[in-house]
Amino acid sequence: MRKIEHIGIAVKSLEVSNVLFEKLFGQPPYKEEEVASEGVKTSFFMNGPNKIELLEATNPDSPIAKFLEKKGEGIHHIAFDVNDINEEVIRLKKEGFVILNEIPKKGADNKLVVFLHPKGTNGVLIELCQEIK
Numbered sequence: 365m366r367k368i369e370h371i372g373i374a375v376k377s378l379e380v381s382n383v384l385f386e387k388l389f390g391q392p393p394y395k396e397e398e399v400a401s402e403g404v405k406t407s408f409f410m411n412g413p414n415k416i417e418l419l420e421a422t423n424p425d426s427p428i429a430k431f432l433e434k435k436g437e438g439i440h441h442i443a444f445d446v447n448d449i450n451e452e453v454i455r456l457k458k459e460g461f462v463i464l465n466e467i468p469k470k471g472a473d474n475k476l477v478v479f480l481h482p483k484g485t486n487g488v489l490i491e492l493c494q495e496i497k
């Protein structure tokens with residue numbers, strides 16, 4: 365695992381939160397993307413070397429809709445950049461982590477992603493990201 369790739373924040377409205385984060389960072393999102401398989405619409409902000417992913421639910425079964433219902437808006441996950449996502453899955457499985465999808469899936473911003481269950485990581489949902497080359 366290398367650096368933090370992004371921090372995911374669950375929001376009720378991308379439209380509203382885009383304005384807020386644009387004021388915070390002094391620049392607009394560099395990208396907006398829908399990931400239908402996850403039931404989310406996302407926008408991405410860079411602040412120096414740090415990347416923030418805002419996530420709005422696109423349907424009531426989306427993990428983001430469920431999260432907003434239970435916990436409200438806030439930090440939803442921390443994503444780490446990895447060199448070889450399949451190797452990391454094997455390593456973390458051996459260490460006893462609960463892998464939510466052993467087969468990497470297509471995420472946003474040109475990444476393959478795997479999630480670890482928050483119950484095994486002190487209540488924090490962890491995402492692994494490998495850039496698609």
Ligand SMILES: CC[C@@H](C(=O)O)C(=O)SCCNC(=O)CCNC(=O)[C@H](O)C(C)(C)COP(=O)(O)OP(=O)(O)OC[C@H]1O[C@@H](n2cnc3c(N)ncnc32)[C@H](O)[C@@H]1OP(=O)(O)O
Binds near residue numbers: 406472488489
């Ligand atoms: C845009 C694509 C991608 C990217 O490229 O960056 C993304 O970031 S997509 C982000 C959205 N996708 C996901 O989150 C996929 C992985 N998540 C899941 O598979 C599920 O959300 C889950 C973590 C397995 C939970 O699902 P489920 O068990 O169906 O939901 P519950 O609401 O019943 O929650 C059970 C339990 O887990 C706690 N929980 C849920 N989400 C989180 C979270 N993000 N962080 C911490 N804890 C979380 C929830 O509070 C429940 O706890 P208890 O009430 O104590 O049982």
Ligand SMILES: [Co+2]
Binds near residue numbers: 370372443491
């Ligand atoms: Co993410």
